[in-house]
Amino acid sequence: MPRILAIDYGQKRTGIAVTDELQIIASGLTTIPSSEAIPFLKDYFSKEKVEAVLIGEPKQMNGEPSQSASIIKGFVTHFTNHFPDMKVIRVDERFTSKMAFQSMIDNGMKKKQRQNKALIDEISATIMLQDYLTRKMF
Template sequence: MPRVLAIDYGKKRTGIAVTDEMQIIASGLTTIPSETAIAFLKDYFSKEKVEKVLIGEPKQMDYTPSESTEVIEAFVEKFKKSFPYLSIERVDERFTSKMALQTMIDSGLKKKQRQNKALIDEISATIMLQDYLSKKK
């Protein structure tokens, strides 16, 4: 069974999470500089079967687009051109960063470790993916 991959795209960093082959468990894969995202994904897709990609959709509390929407929409267009054969699903990413930070606190990470924004992005992508898997069942 192919994997599902989640992307938490940001202006500077992009968090990536992926399921296992049975699509049961979501795990953080990595955080990369955003400008390298397409190249990283080309390499990843050449090695792993992926059937669907979730891309975070940033929204304000009132469901209006956030200030980073323009940057993410540009990435989505590049993604579609680079990988026209892949199914994309946009998912609400509100609160994922706060949930990621709380997860880090709950797991006992020290304050210095919790300031690692790359780890927050990776955990955020994992939360989006786990939420998707939970709703799918």
């Protein structure tokens, strides 16, 4: 079964998570500079079968698009130009960074480790993907 990949796209960094082949468990894959996202994905897609890509949709508390929504919309357009046959699923990414930070605390990471923004982005992508998998099952 093909994998599902999640992207937490940001201006500087992009966190990426992926499912196992049975689409049961989400795991962090990596964090890359956002400028390298398309080349990284081309390489990854050439090696692994991917069924769909989740891309975070930043929203404010009232459900309106956040300030970074236009940047991510530009990335989605760029992505679909490069991968026109790939299914793109937009998912609400509210609170994923806060949840990622909290999970770092809960897992006993030291303050220095919690300051690693790249790790927060990767964990955020993992949270988005695991939430999607959980909702998909029910």
